[in-house]
Amino acid sequence: MSNILELRNIKMQFGGVTAIHDLNLNIEKNQIVAVIGPNGAGKTTAFNVITGIYTPTSGHIRYFDACNSDFTDITGLRPDKIARLGIARTFQNIRLFAEQSVLDNILLGQHVHLKSSYLGAISYFPHYWKEEKQMRGYAMELLNEIGIGDYADADAVSLPYGIQRKLEIVRALASRPKLLLLDEPAAGMNPQETAELAGFIREIRDKYEVSVLLIEHHMDLIMEIAENIYVLDFGRLIAQGKPQEIQTDPAVIAAYLGAEED
Amino acid sequence: MTDKTIYPGLIGQMSKKQRRNLALTSISILLLVAFFYLLQNGFLLDNYGIRIVNLCLIYSLVGISLNLIQGYTGQFSLGSAGFMAIGAYVTTLLALSPEVKDTLFYLDPIVPWLADLHLPFLAALVLGGVLTAAAAFLIGIPVFRLKGDYLSVATLGFSEIIRILFVNLQNVTNGATGLKNIPATVNVWWTGTALILAVLFMVRLFRSSYGRSFKAIRNDEFAAEAIGISLMRHKLLAFCTSAFMAGIAGGLMASVVGTINPALFRQSLSNDILLIIVLGGTGTITGSILGGCIFIIAREALRFLDNGFAIGPVTVPAIAGLRMVFFSLLLMIVVLFFQKGLAGGKEFSWDRLIGFPGRVRKSIQRLLHRGDTNE
Numbered sequence: 001m002s003n004i005l006e007l008r009n010i011k012m013q014f015g016g017v018t019a020i021h022d023l024n025l026n027i028e029k030n031q032i033v034a035v036i037g038p039n040g041a042g043k044t045t046a047f048n049v050i051t052g053i054y055t056p057t058s059g060h061i062r063y064f065d066a067c068n069s070d071f072t073d074i075t076g077l078r079p080d081k082i083a084r085l086g087i088a089r090t091f092q093n094i095r096l097f098a099e100q101s102v103l104d105n106i107l108l109g110q111h112v113h114l115k116s117s118y119l120g121a122i123s124y125f126p127h128y129w130k131e132e133k134q135m136r137g138y139a140m141e142l143l144n145e146i147g148i149g150d151y152a153d154a155d156a157v158s159l160p161y162g163i164q165r166k167l168e169i170v171r172a173l174a175s176r177p178k179l180l181l182l183d184e185p186a187a188g189m190n191p192q193e194t195a196e197l198a199g200f201i202r203e204i205r206d207k208y209e210v211s212v213l214l215i216e217h218h219m220d221l222i223m224e225i226a227e228n229i230y231v232l233d234f235g236r237l238i239a240q241g242k243p244q245e246i247q248t249d250p251a252v253i254a255a256y257l258g259a260e261e262d
Numbered sequence: 263m264t265d266k267t268i269y270p271g272l273i274g275q276m277s278k279k280q281r282r283n284l285a286l287t288s289i290s291i292l293l294l295v296a297f298f299y300l301l302q303n304g305f306l307l308d309n310y311g312i313r314i315v316n317l318c319l320i321y322s323l324v325g326i327s328l329n330l331i332q333g334y335t336g337q338f339s340l341g342s343a344g345f346m347a348i349g350a351y352v353t354t355l356l357a358l359s360p361e362v363k364d365t366l367f368y369l370d371p372i373v374p375w376l377a378d379l380h381l382p383f384l385a386a387l388v389l390g391g392v393l394t395a396a397a398a399f400l401i402g403i404p405v406f407r408l409k410g411d412y413l414s415v416a417t418l419g420f421s422e423i424i425r426i427l428f429v430n431l432q433n434v435t436n437g438a439t440g441l442k443n444i445p446a447t448v449n450v451w452w453t454g455t456a457l458i459l460a461v462l463f464m465v466r467l468f469r470s471s472y473g474r475s476f477k478a479i480r481n482d483e484f485a486a487e488a489i490g491i492s493l494m495r496h497k498l499l500a501f502c503t504s505a506f507m508a509g510i511a512g513g514l515m516a517s518v519v520g521t522i523n524p525a526l527f528r529q530s531l532s533n534d535i536l537l538i539i540v541l542g543g544t545g546t547i548t549g550s551i552l553g554g555c556i557f558i559i560a561r562e563a564l565r566f567l568d569n570g571f572a573i574g575p576v577t578v579p580a581i582a583g584l585r586m587v588f589f590s591l592l593l594m595i596v597v598l599f600f601q602k603g604l605a606g607g608k609e610f611s612w613d614r615l616i617g618f619p620g621r622v623r624k625s626i627q628r629l630l631h632r633g634d635t636n637e
């Protein structure tokens with residue numbers, strides 16, 4: 001097995017609050033891994049640490065950089081540099097570019113790979129024109145994939161909620177990432193949309209060869225697509241394993257029963 | 263979407279509407295050139311009028327400059343005056359002939375290396391813009407390292423520092439006296455060309471991936487950074503471009519007004535530019551130009567307010583600054599009733615102009631219809 005991401009003894013403190021205690025986590029290439037846990041367990045914080053929004057208090061994050069075919073330490077790197085290395089994410093509360101079109105949102109996902117210089121792009125040299133055309137082609141391909149090619153010019157936030165979630169995933173995909181982090185992608189979706197989303201996540205994993213780390217509260221979705229599950233509670237890792245193992249793990253059952261009657 | 267994917271110049275691939283718009287644009291550029299020609303040769307306005315037109319174009323340019331960093335990229339700047347000051351002084355000092363410099367610096371002689379430096383006006387102007395952009399770069403590096411809105415404070419301080427520096431650098435700037443007898447090199451061709459180039463630049467910029475990224479930063483810094491947009495690099499690009507334009511505007515203005523001194527570049531100048539973009543509408547080129555022209559024309563037309571006037575039997579004494587009261591009222595009205603500015607937050611386009619009568623008719627019908635159903 002070869003990992004794409006390794007978290008080693010990650011600890012994240014905010015003042016007196018320890019949001020994450022000593023977290024170890026591995027994601028294998030092309031694997032779908034889930035992080036679950038009650039509210040406030042530290043799941044989003046883990047994402048924020050991986051993507052560079054927070055620098056962990058201690059511990060290390062190693063990422064397999066396909067360009068160098070070697071691991072690099074990405075602990076505390078700036079978010080845009082981490083994104084450039086191939087880690088893309090979505091947010092728990094959707095963060096689309098509200099005043100920009102659906103198409104622009106996807107094009108922005110590709111900006112990271114733009115080769116033309118600032119002045120080259122503005123003077124519209126043929127080289128830039130080619131790049132822009134390619135970006136638009138790929139963007140339309142992605143939009144058609146989620147069936148909203150006809151809404152390319154619409155305001156991103158004018159779309160229905162479920163579509164906005166998918167659009168945000170596709171914006172992340174547009175940067176051609178190697179690792180995709182999805183923070184509660186099924187939040188606010190009905191059971192049918194959730195079932196569709198499960199298929200969609202598996203599809204993009206196969207088609208675009210990305211590894212997926214996802215946070216979810218929808219257990220049926222997790223049980224269906226996750227190949228490995230990490231369970232956090234109050235910032236501590238209380239269990240890790242295959243879906244069947246997690247389902248019957250007494251510590252997990254206790255944490256969930258203690259937290260909510262769900 | 264389709265109209266942006268076509269490479270400009272491939273007329274054969276354009277739709278009917280695009281060809282019509284191209285024709286309309288070409289015709290208006292020709293009309294504009296004719297207008298500039300008639301203006302410059304004194305067929306339309308006297309020298310005073312020409313000066314007003316020049317100032318309209320220059321203030322529109324500064325409006326665009328501020329809109330680029332503030333309206334489009336979302337970084338609040340209060341430094342327009344400081345940037346214009348650098349552009350004005352650099353351009354003028356480089357373009358003035360050694361003889362004129364000699365007569366100007368009669369109190370304290372000018373530093374030798376500057377005394378003999380004499381460049382053609384265009385070179386001086388561009389260099390003025392470049393040095394202004396360099397100043398923006400130096401401010402931007404520490405400020406953009408911080409998360410949060412520190413640019414306004416930094417640029418406010420920068421503007422004051424520049425002004426005080428220029429008062430005290432006697433051997434370089436001639437201190438508080440400033441520079442006089444600046445040759446009137448700049449005419450409508452210069453200001454017109456500068457504005458048209460700036461507009462073209464902006465249109466191209468915001469159809470490119472870089473312009474999209476600027477807007478994305480305004481929309482949501484977090485999300486922009488998460489998809490790999492370097493905030494530092496893009497804010498610096500926007501800020502330096504904005505400063506370059508303000509520097510060019512300053513250089514042009516110096517030649518149009520003929521005299522510059524540090525007092526010309528007080529904070530109130532930055533506030534005027536802010537007024538222009540709020541009045542016209544932040545985030546649009548159309549708004550910047552509308553705001554710039556309205557501001558300059560109103561400032562001249564309302565000169566009487568400051569000089570005292572009579573309404574019938576009532577005589578209002580001269581109150582300096584009464585004009586600003588008018589502008590404040592205007593600003594309040596705009597903020598209350600036209601939140602997106604006088605341009606309505608939309609960019610000018612032929613389609614909008616041609617569709618305008620239809621839209622007016624529709625909204626009147628809607629109003630009438632609403633009256634019906636309310637009865």
Ligand SMILES: Nc1ncnc2c1ncn2[C@@H]1O[C@H](COP(=O)(O)OP(=O)(O)OP(=O)(O)O)[C@@H](O)[C@H]1O
Pocket residue numbers: 014017018019037038039040041042043044045046092
């Ligand atoms: N920037 C911060 N400053 C202080 N405390 C924080 C910060 N970010 C997160 N926390 C705290 O860390 C803990 C974990 O929060 P986190 O958002 O990671 O939870 P979560 O597992 O994603 O929960 P949910 O399921 O509700 O999204 C919470 O107690 C939260 O208050």
Ligand SMILES: [Mg+2]
Pocket residue numbers: 043044045092
């Ligand atoms: Mg969360």
